[in-house]
Amino acid sequence: MKQDTWQRLKSDRYGMSGLLVVAVFALVALCVWSGLLGQGWSEVSGDRFESASTQHWFGTNLLGQDILQRTLFGTATAFEVGLMVTLCSSLLGSILGGLAGWYSNSWLDEIILWLKGVLDSIPLYLFAAAVAFALQGSPWAMHIAMIVTFWTTTARIIRGEVIRIKQSEFIEAARAIGLPGLTIVFRHVLPNTFHILLVQATIVFVAAINTEVILSFLGLGIQDGVSWGLMLAESSQEVLAGHFGNFVAAGSSLFLLLMGFNLLADALQDALDTRGEFI
Amino acid sequence: MSTPALKVNELSVWFETGSGKVTVVDQISFSINAGDATGLVGESGCGKTMTAMAILGLLPSSGINVRANGIEVNGRDIHKLTGKQRRAILGRDIAMIFQQPATALDPVFTMGQQISAVYRRHAGGSKQHIRQTMLDALESVGFSEPEDIAATYPHQLSGGMRQLAMIAMATVCKPALIIADEPTTALDNSSRALIIRQLERLQTLHNAAILFISHDLTVVRQLCRNVMVMYCGRLMETSDCQSLFDHARHPYSAGLLSCIPQISRKRPDPVSSIPGQIPAAADLPQGCHFAPRCTRAEAQCRLTVPELDDINGRGAACFRPL
Numbered sequence: 042m043k044q045d046t047w048q049r050l051k052s053d054r055y056g057m058s059g060l061l062v063v064a065v066f067a068l069v070a071l072c073v074w075s076g077l078l079g080q081g082w083s084e085v086s087g088d089r090f091e092s093a094s095t096q097h098w099f100g101t102n103l104l105g106q107d108i109l110q111r112t113l114f115g116t117a118t119a120f121e122v123g124l125m126v127t128l129c130s131s132l133l134g135s136i137l138g139g140l141a142g143w144y145s146n147s148w149l150d151e152i153i154l155w156l157k158g159v160l161d162s163i164p165l166y167l168f169a170a171a172v173a174f175a176l177q178g179s180p181w182a183m184h185i186a187m188i189v190t191f192w193t194t195t196a197r198i199i200r201g202e203v204i205r206i207k208q209s210e211f212i213e214a215a216r217a218i219g220l221p222g223l224t225i226v227f228r229h230v231l232p233n234t235f236h237i238l239l240v241q242a243t244i245v246f247v248a249a250i251n252t253e254v255i256l257s258f259l260g261l262g263i264q265d266g267v268s269w270g271l272m273l274a275e276s277s278q279e280v281l282a283g284h285f286g287n288f289v290a291a292g293s294s295l296f297l298l299l300m301g302f303n304l305l306a307d308a309l310q311d312a313l314d315t316r317g318e319f320i
Numbered sequence: 321m322s323t324p325a326l327k328v329n330e331l332s333v334w335f336e337t338g339s340g341k342v343t344v345v346d347q348i349s350f351s352i353n354a355g356d357a358t359g360l361v362g363e364s365g366c367g368k369t370m371t372a373m374a375i376l377g378l379l380p381s382s383g384i385n386v387r388a389n390g391i392e393v394n395g396r397d398i399h400k401l402t403g404k405q406r407r408a409i410l411g412r413d414i415a416m417i418f419q420q421p422a423t424a425l426d427p428v429f430t431m432g433q434q435i436s437a438v439y440r441r442h443a444g445g446s447k448q449h450i451r452q453t454m455l456d457a458l459e460s461v462g463f464s465e466p467e468d469i470a471a472t473y474p475h476q477l478s479g480g481m482r483q484l485a486m487i488a489m490a491t492v493c494k495p496a497l498i499i500a501d502e503p504t505t506a507l508d509n510s511s512r513a514l515i516i517r518q519l520e521r522l523q524t525l526h527n528a529a530i531l532f533i534s535h536d537l538t539v540v541r542q543l544c545r546n547v548m549v550m551y552c553g554r555l556m557e558t559s560d561c562q563s564l565f566d567h568a569r570h571p572y573s574a575g576l577l578s579c580i581p582q583i584s585r586k587r588p589d590p591v592s593s594i595p596g597q598i599p600a601a602a603d604l605p606q607g608c609h610f611a612p613r614c615t616r617a618e619a620q621c622r623l624t625v626p627e628l629d630d631i632n633g634r635g636a637a638c639f640r641p642l
Contacts, residue, residue, distance in 0.1 A: 210423040216378055217418075218411030218438050218489075221403075228437075232428045 049312040056308020062301030066116055066294075073117035080110075111267045112290040118268040119250045119298065122184065126249035129188040131242050134195025135231055141196065142203025143226045150200075157193040165190050165252065166259065173261050183262045187249055195241050202234045236313035243306035247299050254295060269295050323395040324351035325496050325529030326375070330389040333370050333379070333553075342602045344370050346553040352546075354394075354496065357523055357530035359540030359561070361576070362550035363598055368533045371550075372499045375531075376416060377406050394496050412442040415490035419502040421482035425474035431458070432470030435489045442493045457492040458485065460525070461518050480511025484518060491522050498522075499531045504539055516543050538580060541565060549573045552599065552609040555628060558635040569636040572610045608638070616640045 050056055072078040141153040160168075169186035176182040206212065207230060215225045256262035257270025258277075269291040276287035333345035345367045352358045360368050373379045374386045377398070391399040393413055398406065410416075418424035426434060435454045439445075443453075458466035461484045474482055483503060490498060500519065504512040520543060523530055534540050540547055541561050549557040549564075549572060557570035568574040575594040596613035599605055608626055611617040620639050628635040 210418055210420055211426045213378065214416070214418055214424040215426070216410070217376060217416040219407035219409065219441065221407055229426050233426070235428070 046312045050308055053308040053311065055304045056312070059301045059304025059306075059308060062297055063305055066298050066301070067120065069113055070117040070120035073114055078113050108272075108286045108290050111272060111287075112269070112294055114267050115269040115272060115291065116294065116298075118263060118266055119253065119295075122187075122253040122268075123246045123249045125184055126187045126191060127242050127246045129184075130191040130245055131195055131238060133188065134192035134241075135199050135234065135238055137192065138196030138199030139203050139226050139231050139234075142200040143207060143222065143230065145200070145204050153196070153200075157196060160190055161193050163190075166256070166261070169252075169256055169261050170259075180263075180265055183253065183256050186256075187252055191245050191248065195238070195245065198237055198241055199231075199234050202237055203230050206230050206233050239313060240306055240310045243302055243309060247302045247306070250295070250302075251299065322354070324392075325354040325356075325394055326531065327351040327390070327392040328375065328388065329391070330387075331371065331374055331391065332385075332387045333367070333374050334385050335383060336385065337602065339602065343604070344553050344601050345374060348550075348553075348555050350548055350555070350558065352497070352529040352531060354529050355523060355527045356546065357519070357532055357544040359537075359544035359547040360531060360533045360550060361535060361537055361540055361547060363535060363576075365598060365601075366550045367553040368535075368550055369501055370553075372416070372501050372531065372533055375499065376410065376414060377401070408442075411438055411495075412493045413495050414497045414499065415493070415495040417483075417486055417490050417498065417500040417503045419505055421479065421486045421506075422474065425482065425486065427474055430471055430473055431477070431485045431489075435470070435485070435492050438489055439492045453492060457488040460491070460522065461485070461488045462514070463488075478511075479507055480514060483507060483511070483515055487515070487518060487522070491526065491528070494526045495528060497529045497531065499533070501533045502535070503532075505534070505536070512539065513542075519543060537565075537576060549576065552601070552604055554609060554625075554637065555635070556610065556637050558628065560633070563634060567642070569631075569634065569641040570638045571614050571616050571640075571642060573636075574642055575613075616642075 050060075069078060073080075137153050137157075141150045144150050165186070168190060169183060172186040172189070173179075173182035176185070203226075212225060212229060215229050220228070253262055253268060254270035254273060257268045258274045260274070262268065262270055272287045272291035273295075276285075276291065279286075280288050328351065329349050330347050331345060331349070332343065332347050334341050334343040336342075348371065350358070360371065362368055370379070374388070375391055377386075379386060388399045390397050393409070398409060398414075401409075425431075429437075432451075432454055435457055436450050439453050439457075440450050444450075445453075454470060455466040458469050463469045463481075463484065469477070469481070469485060474485075477485060483506075487503075498519075503519075504515050507515065516539065519530060519532075522528065530543070532540060532544055537547075544561055547559060547561050547564055548555050549570065551572050557564065557568065557573045559569070559573075564573060565577065568577055572594070578592045579594065594613055595615075599609065599612070605612050605622070607620075607622040607624055608614070608617070611621040614621065618640065624639075626637045626639050628637045629641075
């Protein structure tokens with residue numbers, strides 16, 4: 042099954058180009074984390090608003106910091122936020138969604154659905170501002186706000202899938218070999234939702250990076266370091282004055298990475314879609 | 321006489337609906353000795369699968385009522401067990417083989433992983449021991465390359481091979497009782513013969529009792545010593561296989577036998593069928609449930625329920641047996 046999926050993905054040209062773009066950005070992020078790239082993001086290395094040159098590829102900003110260095114560092118920020126939010130919200134979403142689906146129409150299901158309904162009814166940016174305020178400028182405020190709001194979609198999808206899977210015969214068979222309910226959920230039901238979870242995770246990843254930019258732009262995001270959102274926030278003043286460095290660098294990076302991820306998510310969905318294969 | 325491997329006493333299954341009680345299994349009693357195979361035959365919807373699920377205790381607790389005056393496996397009453405006690409014996413003492421191996425196996429694990437998981441849960445042991453047992457189980461159902469089969473996913477196997485792998489999974493703990501719910505119905509003829517042969521072999525090998533549920537009398541004849549004919553939740557006739565084929569006592573059994581197409585004759589008679597339809601479980605006729613479709617029925621049949629008699633070990637629930 043895994044080999045088939047890879048074969049199908051490989052023959053999808055858009056999917057492969059998406060994967061390539063994501064891989065390049067991921068490599069940049071890895072290099073930043075290991076200290077090979079983007080270390081001079083806060084260093085003042087030139088005059089203010091220098092235009093593009095061989096020394097400063099995207100020019101410098103208001104303070105004379107190199108915009109290329111800041112863009113590279115911003116890549117790592119984007120991946121850090123994306124990975125953390127995706128991992129935590131997928132984990133939370135699949136556990137809560139799995140329990141709600143397995144015990145559907147019970148009090149546990151009711152509580153989880155109620156919680157989901159409440160969280161879904163609060164606008165994300167308002168919620169992020171509230172969390173940021175409650176945590177008094179903690180660097181994790183944004184992450185927590187996103188995890189708490191993003192798990193609900195994952196949980197809803199997983200719950201529906203679990204309700205479908207729990208009627209399958211192999212779940213009946215798992216009961217017939219004497220497995221208790223919770224073991225069946227985690228060993229036989231949730232692994233069968235993995236293909237959906239993977240696609241959903243790429244979508245959450247995109248949403249997290251996107252939201253990080255917007256929240257940082259609003260001043261609710263990254264506190265320490267630099268992100269594409271902060272750069273875009275700076276550029277909102279600069280573009281009117283004719284300085285496009287921040288805008289072009291952060292905007293095009295964001296566009297490229299999100300585009301790559303979306304293409305990859307689409308291709309993954311097609312490649313993992315094995316409906317009809319087991320029947 | 322030794323204790324039978326399975327002894328079911330007055331098992332009933334019914335639903336409570338808005339319009340009253342709907343009985344799907346009505347007070348059936350039977351027993352199977354170790355090393356014996358007993359067939360449970362009947363048309364679709366007559367309560368065969370319900371009987372199997374009730375024995376395993378796998379019917380959902382809400383809405384379905386099960387009552388029995390004892391369901392004993394090797395002399396131990398399993399009817400009143402708690403969930404935990406029941407889970408300890410399911411898969412170890414009683415194993416189930418399903419009709420659709422394609423859907424009864426988890427698509428995301430290899431056959432080896434799934435078979436090992438059963439053994440690890442009920443017997444345990446070192447990694448090598450579990451793996452060896454798993455490979456032995458695969459080999460015992462006739463796979464000559466158990467390593468290869470262990471590494472495949474269910475969808476990579478053909479229907480017959482999947483069912484063999486499923487039988488390996490069911491027998492890895494050497495259960496005393498195997499319940500096979502139409503294990504050959506979804507298979508072609510040659511796979512069917514293979515499955516029957518393997519079940520037969522395992523039965524002698526492990527001295528297991530088999531409850532073989534089927535609507536196909538010819539398959540039952542190949543495997544089973546005894547046969548029970550079920551209709552609308554009641555046992556109509558119990559007999560040893562050979563006698564039933566030679567001379568069915570109950571008109572319903574005779575009807576079922578006449579439905580089997582004969583291909584050996586030069587000019588075959590048109591295949592007959594039993595006139596009428598199975599009544600709905602919610603609206604069963606009074607008296608003998610088969611009376612409305614029976615050519616021999618008379619007034620008494622429509623009023624009182626006939627009991628299973630016992631003539632030389634054979635039983636028929638009929639006032640006017642053949």
